[in-house]
Amino acid sequence: MKSVNRDELGQFLAKELQVSYFRDYCPNGLQVEGRDTIKHIVSGVTANLALLEKAVELQADAILVHHGYFWRGEDMRVIGQKHRRLKLLLKHDISLFAYHLPLDGHAELGNNIGLARCLGLLPDGRFGENDLGWLGWADNVQLNTMADLALHVEHKLGRKPLLIGDPAIPLGRIAWCTGAAQNMLDQAIAAGASVYLSGEISEPTVHLARESGVAYLACGHHATERFGVQSLGNFIAAKLGITHSFVDIDNPV
Numbered sequence: 001m002k003s004v005n006r007d008e009l010g011q012f013l014a015k016e017l018q019v020s021y022f023r024d025y026c027p028n029g030l031q032v033e034g035r036d037t038i039k040h041i042v043s044g045v046t047a048n049l050a051l052l053e054k055a056v057e058l059q060a061d062a063i064l065v066h067h068g069y070f071w072r073g074e075d076m077r078v079i080g081q082k083h084r085r086l087k088l089l090l091k092h093d094i095s096l097f098a099y100h101l102p103l104d105g106h107a108e109l110g111n112n113i114g115l116a117r118c119l120g121l122l123p124d125g126r127f128g129e130n131d132l133g134w135l136g137w138a139d140n141v142q143l144n145t146m147a148d149l150a151l152h153v154e155h156k157l158g159r160k161p162l163l164i165g166d167p168a169i170p171l172g173r174i175a176w177c178t179g180a181a182q183n184m185l186d187q188a189i190a191a192g193a194s195v196y197l198s199g200e201i202s203e204p205t206v207h208l209a210r211e212s213g214v215a216y217l218a219c220g221h222h223a224t225e226r227f228g229v230q231s232l233g234n235f236i237a238a239k240l241g242i243t244h245s246f247v248d249i250d251n252p253v
């Protein structure tokens, strides 16, 4: 079985994901240092305790996630939940690699292109800071209204989305950004979208959607962000010959 050096993997991913290009609210790259040699990498959306336990069970050398640790503004003390998570990683000498915005934005491996492929959306533009918002059209002539799109999303993601707006509005240009990107709705409106898809929704989002006449589809934070780490893990496995396993720890939000 092939292996890769931990720091070489970090350098390889920093280059591939153009990490230095993004202003983010967490460190991107190696967040917790484990053993030098990596043969098996386990990926998941979030570095929660259940994912760490599964990685230990699978004898992983490293974990690759979209949501890691050390977010701006969080309590810096290593107590409670953070203590339990770090203790488990350090005890088993497992490295944690986390890629947040760089993994949303990547044109081939990212969450947004992954969501587009899953839903059959044809991208033709980007908007917002770091070009994190995407624009395009549905590659499916059967999708005529917002109600059609909502049903399509439900089938493809396995989760019923929340539609804000008239279900009968004709489907035009589509904007999307995975995760908690509800605050990009105004930019999606300015970009000429008929509907904006994201993971989460907030109370004010509803009013902006209603008052602008642009529909909003809240499709699930977790449900829209399962693509990036899977693509990246498969890419690493193909390029470097190491083993990759994706573990989905379900989250209804």
Ligand SMILES: [Zn+2]
Pocket (backbone or CB within 6 Å): 066, 067, 178, 179, 180, 221, 225
């Ligand atoms: Zn997210």
